[in-house]
Amino acid sequence: MNIHLDNLTVNFDDRFQLDEINWQLNSSQHWVVTGANGSGKSALAAILAGAGENLSGSIEGLPAKVGLVSFEAQAELIEAELKKDDADIMDVIAEGTPVHEILNPGDSNQQLIDELVEKFQLQSLVDRAFRKLSTGESRKVMLIRALASEPDLLVLDEPFDGLDAHTLEMLQQYLATLIETVPMVMVLNRFDEFPDFITHIAYVDNGRLQHRIDRSDTKAYNELYQLLHLKTTDLAVPTTDPETAIPTLDPTQPLVRLSSLNITYDGHKIIDSLDWTIERNQHWQLSGPNGSGKTGLLSIITGDHPQCYVNDIFVFGFKRGSGESIWQIKQFIGYVSTALQWEYKVGTGLRNVIISGFYDSIGLYTKATDRQKQIADEWLALLGMSDRADTPFNKLSYGDQRLLLIARAMVKHPPLLILDEPCLGLDDMNRQLVLALIEKICAGSETSVLYVNHHPEDKIKGIENYLALEKREPDNS
Amino acid sequence: MSNNYFNTLPLREQLEQLAKCRFMDISEFPDGVEALKGKKIVVIGCGAQGLAQGMNLRDSGCDVSYTLRQTAIDEKRQSWKSATENGFVVGTYEELIPTADVVLNLTPDKQHTPVVNAVMPLMKEGACLSYSHGFNIVEEGMQIRDDLTVIMVAPKCPGSEVRNEYVRGFGVPTLIAVHEDNDPKGEGLALAKAYAVGTGGHKAGVLMSSFIAEVKSDLMGEQTILCGMLQTGSLLCFDKMVEEGIEPGYASKLIQFGWETVTEALKYGGVTNMLDRLSNPAKIKAYDLSEELKVIMRPLYNKHQDDIIDGTFSRTMMEDWANDDVNLLGWRAETAETAFEKTPAGDVEISEQEYFDNGILMVAMVKAGVELAFETMTAAGIIADSAYYESLHETPLIANTIARKKLYEMNATISDTAEYGCYLYNHACLPLLADFMKDIKTDVIGKGLDLEDTGVDNARLIEVNAALRAHPVEAIGTTLRGHMADMKKIV
Known part of the structure; x- marks a missing residue:
């Protein structure tokens, strides 16, 4: 068997579409297809059983006999049974098709069916009408039917769902005996359910096959684990520490108000007379080419730019230069940027890096409270990094560092979260990880997000306000 | 000319102020x-x-x-x-x-x-x-x-x-x-x-x-171990290596970055840790060299401290200030003309450990200088905490400046009093160590010990380890570094 999907776009009754799928499978491989709910992972598996309408691209090498088990297939079969019932015009009580007929549509191995019926403990049900079975029972019937059809390819969509522990273990053991004879594609959501014999993993997101990973590639495997964890786990943003709570802001005041802001370098105006107000609960996207002053503008807000003292700046209730300290300003801001990541070159453990967000420091210089440690651990769990709480930050991969710094920025639930090109320098997988985390944050807190990006077209869901800076040519003004 | 404030105080008050x-x-x-x-x-x-x-x-x-x-x-x-x-x-x-x-x-x-x-x-x-x-x-x-x-x-x-x-x-x-x-x-x-x-x-x-403790300890530290010892050590070690046939580029690099590397170990764990980075035979060698250096240099450290305490140092320096810095500028020009200063660091790879292994004499010089400065300061009535900061604590900071641009950078970065005192020390120390340097070979500077067997005598090693750890600069250092444990390494 050698299946080739080449740039394949498949439509499913206009309800869903898989786009530009490229995928090769051969008979020595056993795949898991995974992804979040609604990502298209079931649809991708179903293609292998001939589902969907091929709009463009090609699919070649599909085997003649594909054994498919899925909720959709199960539902279709049950629906068909119910229709039969409706279509019965004779005045007899329709019993529907008995289970034994469903199990063996004609040419299956009856001996194998009997064996499996025993294994699944369905002996007492073989003469009952299929449509009268419970969901769990009918699922078992589907499994036996597929296994006994001696297929060239087994496609099992969430085969372990709803099975009792005993049956689950039996099925896993049974599947393991088949690996030499039949290639398998399983749709699974949980990493801990991946059978040991799985050789490859396909990750589907938003109707696209985003990643194809060889299981022996430990790094990619671990990253995928994290990504799936963030995408699928229903974790809320951890609460913050009431003891280091940020002072309450006057709700009638904007978070930030800049009035005719000027930033000048060597006599050249980078920002010229800019007025900008960020109201509470507004999300903003700031964009502009290199050199347009994005980072300068941000550091005016964060207080890191010395020219914040020579401009008319109002932030979080303070007029800058009126006796406030930068730590009074920074407590209201969560901040993530590539520059921060470069500066954050410390051997501090991950838990302490997150706790340092309570103090806006690089490194931790105060003894953390138990409550803070607990919150940090909740964040580590959310990031799927619980086992690395004491790993030095500088030993982390670049992408993981970025995730951790976002958690550090959010740990105190700041009124304003500034994300300065949060995906810069990240590969696709890590980019998706970061965006998944940001989505979680936007959905689960009252923080205003200021998202800075090079490209104005690169938009984030939920952001409705845009400020685009332009690069100013030297004018000696 | 001005009046030395310290010298106007009665001894009782001088001692009290020094010990603050x-x-x-x-x-x-x-x-x-x-x-x-x-x-x-x-x-x-x-x-x-x-x-x-x-x-x-x-x-x-x-x-x-x-x-x-x-x-x-x-x-x-x-x-x-x-x-x-x-x-x-x-x-x-x-x-x-x-x-x-x-x-x-x-x-x-x-x-x-x-x-x-x-x-x-x-x-x-x-x-x-x-x-x-x-x-x-x-x-x-x-x-x-x-x-x-x-x-x-x-x-x-x-x-x-x-x-x-x-x-x-x-x-x-x-x-x-x-x-x-x-x-x-x-x-x-x-x-x-x-x-x-x-x-x-x-x-x-x-x-x-106190103002007095700060001045008397700061002057002492900067002109002896911090700047003087590193300048004299750089010049002596470089000339010796070149004389013994070591490639000048290598010699230049070993010194320029060697001070920074070995004193980094000092910063984290004091003199003990710096010597612990050496092999056992090299550690014993460095210890013996430093003991020898301490005997030779102790009178010089005493003289510097005495001149600082009684105001001789500041008086002569202020005379030079009044004389348009003739001495200072002359010495500065002289330093720029030294072979070490004029030989750029070679394009050779030197691993972190190699700086220790091939720089045994440099380690010995740092140890001797730190301990002498500390001992001399505390003997003059300066409290151990002060003496620690003005000797051991600041040595890595000065070593960093040499790593950047050699002695020129060091002398440009430090204060004018430090630069003046550094040259004074250097001029006295170079001739003082001339005989000592005659017996120095590349095993302790440039090439490292050539040993088939790294075994050492147990009793001797125990003795050396105990002596290292028993020095008073190590005791106060452990306490003060504990206070600063938060100062994480910035890689």
Whole structure:
């Protein structure tokens, strides 16, 4: 068997579409297809059983006999049974098709069916009408039917769902005996359910096959684990520490108000007379080419730019230069940027890096409270990094560092979260990880997000306000 | 000529002042910068230290501006540019000093007398004058108007680190002191503490000291172990390696970056850890060399400390100041002409461990210098905490400057008093070590020990390890480094 999907776009009754799928499978491989709910992972598996309408691209090498088990297939079969019932015009009580007929549509191995019926403990049900079975029972019937059809390819969509522990273990053991004879594609959501014999993993997101990973590639495997964890786990943003709570802001005041802001370098105006107000609960996207002053503008807000003292700046209730300290300003801001990541070159453990967000420091210089440690651990769990709480930050991969710094920025639930090109320098997988985390944050807190990006077209869901800076040519003004 | 203030004091008071040094707990700073709130701070001078301190104070909510001499403003010198570009108000002495509640004198020592003489008549009644080095008060005997409060706040790191550590949310260890003759309202300590908080120093540790202890220990440390020993060691080790046929580029690199590498180990775990980085036979070798060096150099360290205590050092240096720095400039030119200075570091790979293995003599020199400076200072009545900061603690900071641009960079970065003292030490120490150097071969500098068997005698190793750990600089070092455990390595 050698299946080739080449740039394949498949439509499913206009309800869903898989786009530009490229995928090769051969008979020595056993795949898991995974992804979040609604990502298209079931649809991708179903293609292998001939589902969907091929709009463009090609699919070649599909085997003649594909054994498919899925909720959709199960539902279709049950629906068909119910229709039969409706279509019965004779005045007899329709019993529907008995289970034994469903199990063996004609040419299956009856001996194998009997064996499996025993294994699944369905002996007492073989003469009952299929449509009268419970969901769990009918699922078992589907499994036996597929296994006994001696297929060239087994496609099992969430085969372990709803099975009792005993049956689950039996099925896993049974599947393991088949690996030499039949290639398998399983749709699974949980990493801990991946059978040991799985050789490859396909990750589907938003109707696209985003990643194809060889299981022996430990790094990619671990990253995928994290990504799936963030995408699928229903974790809320951890609460913050009431003891280091940020002072309450006057709700009638904007978070930030800049009035005719000027930033000048060597006599050249980078920002010229800019007025900008960020109201509470507004999300903003700031964009502009290199050199347009994005980072300068941000550091005016964060207080890191010395020219914040020579401009008319109002932030979080303070007029800058009126006796406030930068730590009074920074407590209201969560901040993530590539520059921060470069500066954050410390051997501090991950838990302490997150706790340092309570103090806006690089490194931790105060003894953390138990409550803070607990919150940090909740964040580590959310990031799927619980086992690395004491790993030095500088030993982390670049992408993981970025995730951790976002958690550090959010740990105190700041009124304003500034994300300065949060995906810069990240590969696709890590980019998706970061965006998944940001989505979680936007959905689960009252923080205003200021998202800075090079490209104005690169938009984030939920952001409705845009400020685009332009690069100013030297004018000696 | 000026009057040496220290020499006017009775012995009892001299000893009392020399012994002043106490590590303050962070809980002693509950009022933060409150004592400076609403006060107008005017900084004189905008070099690296002045700029860093001013920026930190402003970011802590203080009102900071800079005053420069009219010429620096008219010619738009670097100090004017630094202050202006960072958004500070800049004005002349006449414009700003009369408005100041606190004046921070952050000019080089050499300028203190003319600067203080110029600003003192302009200062408000009851204002505060702050120094970051006590030379002018202690050695030159500057008399400050009775109504003025005089304090010292001295971050024990270069300006760039003062700023960087603050931005990270931390700070650098800082020494504070009040000049007791000038504390008319008794507010000196409160102001000094607030100032230390404003620059972030309270987070890294504040030492409460005296003007006298600061000056006498600072001068001693900088001219002996910190700058003098590293300069003399660089020149001797380089010449020896070249004489023994080591490739000059390699020799140059081994020294330029070697000091930084071996003193990094010193910073983390004291002399013990620095020697623990060597193999057992090399450790014993380094120990023996350092013992020999200590015997040869001890009279020189004693002389430096004696000259500092009785004012001979400052008097001769001030004579050179008055003589247009003839000595200083001559020595500076001489240093630039040395073979080490003129040979660029070669394009060779030297691993971190190799700096130890092939630099046994350098390790021995650092050990001898640190211990001698510490022993001499404590013998002169300076308390161990002070002596630790002025010897061991600052050695890695100076070594970093050599790694950047050799001796030129070191001498350009350090204070004028340090540079002068460094040359004095170097001139005396070079001939002193001439005989010692005759017996030195590449096994202890350049190539490392050539051993088939790295075995050592147990009894001897135990003896050396015990001696290393028993030195008093190690005991105080362990305590003080514990306070600073938060100062994580910035890779």
